[in-house]
Amino acid sequence: MLSEQEIQQFRRDLLDWFDRYRRDLPWRRTRDPYAIWISEIMLQQTRVAAVTPFYERFLKRFPDFQILAEAPEPELLSSWAGLGYYHRARNLQRAAIQMRDRGAFPHTYHEIRALPGIGEYTAAAVASIAFGLPHAAVDGNVSRVASRIFNDETDIASAAGRKHFQVLADRLLDRLRPGAFNQAMMELGATACLPKKPRCLVCPISQICESRKKATQEQRPMKKAGAKNVQEERVVFWIAEGGRILAWRRPADSRLMPGFWELPEPSQLPSASVGQRLGAFRHGITFHNYRFELHEAAAPRDLGPCEWVAMDALATMPVSTVLRKARRVVEKTRSATVRSSTASV
C-alpha cells in the first residue's frame, strides 16, 4: 500500500507530466460545460481519433443546449451517424431539453448525474473538468492504471471491484486540480499504461508503481473471463435503380437504432433474384462481430417492409452504419471497375 507521502509524489509527477505532454485535443481548449459534456458523451465507447472530427462538426451545428433541444430528430441522428450507439444522441437531446426548461447547465455532481445518459464516470468527468469539483472519474482505463499502481489483485470486472477501484481513485485524486488529474489518469491509460505491454520506460510514475516494482504489470488488472465475442455471417442486398435504393426503416419502438434505415436481408425479400457479389465488410456491435456479404439483387414484385429511397437523400437521413459501409463498398467496386475498363481501352 502506498504511503500518503508517495501518493502526494504521485500526484505531483502525474500532473507535471500531463502539463508538459498532454495531447492537444479540441475539448481540452474549453471550459464550456456544454462542450465538455458533448465530448464526454462522444468518448463513451468511441476512440479519441474517431471522435475529433465529429465533435467539431457537431458543435458547429449545435453550439448550445437551446439549439440542440430544438433540433429535428432526423438531423440530430444524421449528425451522429458514424459514431454509433445512437441512444447517446437521443439522450443528449433529452438532457438538452431539461437544461432549456431549467435555463442553465446543471453545476453540481448530483444534478449532472441525474441527466439522461450520464453515469458516474461521465458525471465525475464533467463536474471535475468543467466546474473543478473533486470527483474521481473511474472507467476501465483508470481502474487498470489504479490496479497497477497499487498492484491490486481485485477483479476489475466485478461490481465489488468497480466500487473498490472507485475508493482507490478517490484516494489518489488531487483535490486542488481534480479536472486535470482525471484527464491525466485517462491520458496515462491511453498513452503509457496500455492494456497490453505497458510502456513503463516512459511512464512518469514508474518510481512509485507497485506493479512495476514487482514486475506484475502484465498480470494486472485481474479480470475473470467475460462474455466471448460472437461471430456471425449475414447477407444484405443492394437493390438500386434510377437513383433510388430499396431500404427499410426500423420501427420507432425498436430496441436497436429506432427510426434508422437499413438494407434488406434475404429473409425480408425471399423472392428477390440474387445477382453478383459486390464485396464484404465487417461491423461490430457490443459482443457481436458481423461479417456482411453484399449482393446485388433485382427488386421483387413484393417489396415486403422496404421502400424506394432517393440515393441523394441518404446524406440527411438517419441511416445505419451497415448501410453506410455497404455504400462505400459499392462505390469502391464501381470505381475499380471504371479504372480497369479505362485501362483496357
Ligand code: SF4
Ligand atoms: S509503471 Fe508501467 S504499469 Fe506502472 S503505471 Fe506506469 S505504465 Fe503502468
